[in-house]
Amino acid sequence: MRCMELFLRNRSIAVLxxxxxxxxxAAVAERRRLPARATLLDRGEHLxxxxxxxxxxxxxxxxxxxxxxxxxxxxxxxDFVDLHAFPLHVLDHSIATLTGVEIGIVPHGALKRLTxxxxxxxxxxxxxxxxxxxxxxxxxxxxxxxxxxxxxxHFISETNARLAAIGYSDGKAFGLxxxxxxxxxxxxxxxxxxxxxxRMLREERICTFRSSRVEIADLPRLEQIGQFxxxxxxxxxxxxxxxxxxxxxxxxx
Amino acid sequence: MRCMELFLRNRSIAVLxxxxxxxxxAAVAERRRLPARATLLDRGEHLxxxxxxxxxxxxxxxxxxxxxxxxxxxxxxxDFVDLHAFPLHVLDHSIATLTGVEIGIVPHGALKRLTxxxxxxxxxxxxxxxxxxxxxxxxxxxxxxxxxxxxxxHFISETNARLAAIGYSDGKAFGLxxxxxxxxxxxxxxxxxxxxxxRMLREERICTFRSSRVEIADLPRLEQIGQFxxxxxxxxxxxxxxxxxxxxxxxxx
DNA sequence: CGACACGTTGAGATATATCAAACGTGGTGG
DNA sequence: CCACCACGTTTGATATATCTCAACGTGTCG
Numbered sequence: 001m002r003c004m005e006l007f008l009r010n011r012s013i014a015v016l017x018x019x020x021x022x023x024x025x026a027a028v029a030e031r032r033r034l035p036a037r038a039t040l041l042d043r044g045e046h047l048x049x050x051x052x053x054x055x056x057x058x059x060x061x062x063x064x065x066x067x068x069x070x071x072x073x074x075x076x077x078x079d080f081v082d083l084h085a086f087p088l089h090v091l092d093h094s095i096a097t098l099t100g101v102e103i104g105i106v107p108h109g110a111l112k113r114l115t116x117x118x119x120x121x122x123x124x125x126x127x128x129x130x131x132x133x134x135x136x137x138x139x140x141x142x143x144x145x146x147x148x149x150x151x152x153x154h155f156i157s158e159t160n161a162r163l164a165a166i167g168y169s170d171g172k173a174f175g176l177x178x179x180x181x182x183x184x185x186x187x188x189x190x191x192x193x194x195x196x197x198x199r200m201l202r203e204e205r206i207c208t209f210r211s212s213r214v215e216i217a218d219l220p221r222l223e224q225i226g227q228f229x230x231x232x233x234x235x236x237x238x239x240x241x242x243x244x245x246x247x248x249x250x251x252x253x
Numbered sequence: 254m255r256c257m258e259l260f261l262r263n264r265s266i267a268v269l270x271x272x273x274x275x276x277x278x279a280a281v282a283e284r285r286r287l288p289a290r291a292t293l294l295d296r297g298e299h300l301x302x303x304x305x306x307x308x309x310x311x312x313x314x315x316x317x318x319x320x321x322x323x324x325x326x327x328x329x330x331x332d333f334v335d336l337h338a339f340p341l342h343v344l345d346h347s348i349a350t351l352t353g354v355e356i357g358i359v360p361h362g363a364l365k366r367l368t369x370x371x372x373x374x375x376x377x378x379x380x381x382x383x384x385x386x387x388x389x390x391x392x393x394x395x396x397x398x399x400x401x402x403x404x405x406x407h408f409i410s411e412t413n414a415r416l417a418a419i420g421y422s423d424g425k426a427f428g429l430x431x432x433x434x435x436x437x438x439x440x441x442x443x444x445x446x447x448x449x450x451x452r453m454l455r456e457e458r459i460c461t462f463r464s465s466r467v468e469i470a471d472l473p474r475l476e477q478i479g480q481f482x483x484x485x486x487x488x489x490x491x492x493x494x495x496x497x498x499x500x501x502x503x504x505x506x
Numbered sequence: 507c508g509a510c511a512c513g514t515t516g517a518g519a520t521a522t523a524t525c526a527a528a529c530g531t532g533g534t535g536g
Numbered sequence: 537c538c539a540c541c542a543c544g545t546t547t548g549a550t551a552t553a554t555c556t557c558a559a560c561g562t563g564t565c566g
Contacts, residue, residue, distance in 0.1 A: 133389060140315075179543090188396060
């Protein structure tokens with residue numbers, strides 16, 4: 001797949017023209033693979049390039065003084081994982097892979113040229129980083145206002161919607177290559193409590209999460225428990241682009 | 254004071270040239286006052302302008318289904334409160350004043366022109382919205398990984414650092430015009446528990462918060478309890494710009 | 507002076523964390 | 537092919553942080 005294939009797919013703001021997508025594709029200097037559970041970069045590093053996630057899953061996180069981490073973002077294919085390093089230069093958090101990934105490297109010099117030449121594209125790139133900020137805010141809501149079940153339900157609902165937008169979920173089932181510890185680091189819970197929450201969701205016939213696969217039995221109920229309202233994702237519609245050649249290749253464990 | 258006086262003051266990324274600041278100042282179409290505890294805009298509104306906060310304090314927040322709100326951002330003078338509405342058009346949260354405020358209104362048309370003509374300025378504006386995103390991430394860390402005392406200590410430390418950067422704190426005391434309920438909505442706690450946390454901080458001689466004024470007795474201790482590391486604020490240095498004509502005018506109740 | 511917002515305190519309930527242990531299960535080496 | 541190991545999951549018992557409910561105090565402003 002081409003690097004920029006999924007970038008901003010199905011987002012209502014910042015719809016890329018074919019030409020813009022072409023230009024971004026041309027800005028990719030290098031394509032690389034990384035193994036699962038590898039650190040891409042650490043907090044404080046100075047960056048001269050940004051990373052487009054083409055396949056696989058990544059996270060951004062902040063460690064506390066005892067080394068326990070808080071995951072602050074979960075990334076899916078098509079996410080420009082650290083585009084914010086272009087204006088910011090130094091990042092305040094670390095980035096790691098969850099699965100094996102394919103990434104495209106875009107040098108900041110190329111971005112500088114692109115954005116200087118094309119203010120519309122610049123604004124769309126800007127907008128794409130603000131989608132992450134919108135997600136951060138929703139995560140703040142999740143941590144600050146929802147209880148354990150709500151948080152897990154919210155995360156699953158959100159991920160379902162995001163994956164559906166890029167053709168990785170059919171709307172009720174998808175591969176989610178994380179374990180219960182990760183889920184705890186996302187939702188601010190212990191892995192043990194996550195386990196109990198998952199059992200509850202399973203027993204209530206709302207949703208199951210086993211061997212890296214989510215199956216949603218009762219989506220309305222799940223979204224209601226998570227108080228999930230997808231407007232903050234700025235999605236065009238909630239189904240995948242049928243032109244997008246994505247099948248069942250996403251169930252990686 | 255001029256509208257853009259404090260914008261990006263003492264931030265290590267995105268240092269504005271005098272000319273850039275002048276241009277932004279010229280883009281201000283209107284200056285306005287709003288009373289305390291007033292809604293500036295509601296989630297979902299379509300915006301054609303953005304708001305520079307000149308004096309006073311504002312918040313951004315998301316309501317849950319029962320109307321309890323989670324504050325997702327706290328804004329101080331010099332913050333471009335909803336600049337992200339320029340690329341995003343529609344916001345996913347509401348914005349309100351805490352105190353009476355003076356604001357400067359900047360039409361998106363003017364921003365469109367400025368950013369098209371001046372890619373460097375565009376990148377700095379972009380960067381300024383990413384500072385908010387960095388703060389969101391730190392807030393996620395706060396909610397996800399810190400206990401009640403830690404969260405309150407972190408917020409006070411952060412606010413101290415931000416206010417010091419614009420000359421509103423001398424490094425250990427500042428006006429903070431919020432009540433304990435607000436503090437609970439920021440830290441994901443009940444007002445009652447915030448009260449107990451504050452008592453603890455007071456009794457331990459770390460910090461007091463009374464009648465809208467914070468006095469920090471033991472800053473290292475406070476910052477350690479809050480695991481506060483200010484790198485995510487991207488501050489040039491931690492003291493105020495001495496050229497900035499700010500005195501004791503900030504203790505509003 | 508009374509009303510109202512905000513702060514303070516106490517007692518009890520509850521959600522989540524912690525500690526400890528057992529249970530798969532897939533992968534690896536013998 | 538089997539034994540074993542590492543990792544993730546599951547469960548139980550107990551501890552603890554925070555919430556909830558209820559009441560009372562305090563200051564400010566009309």
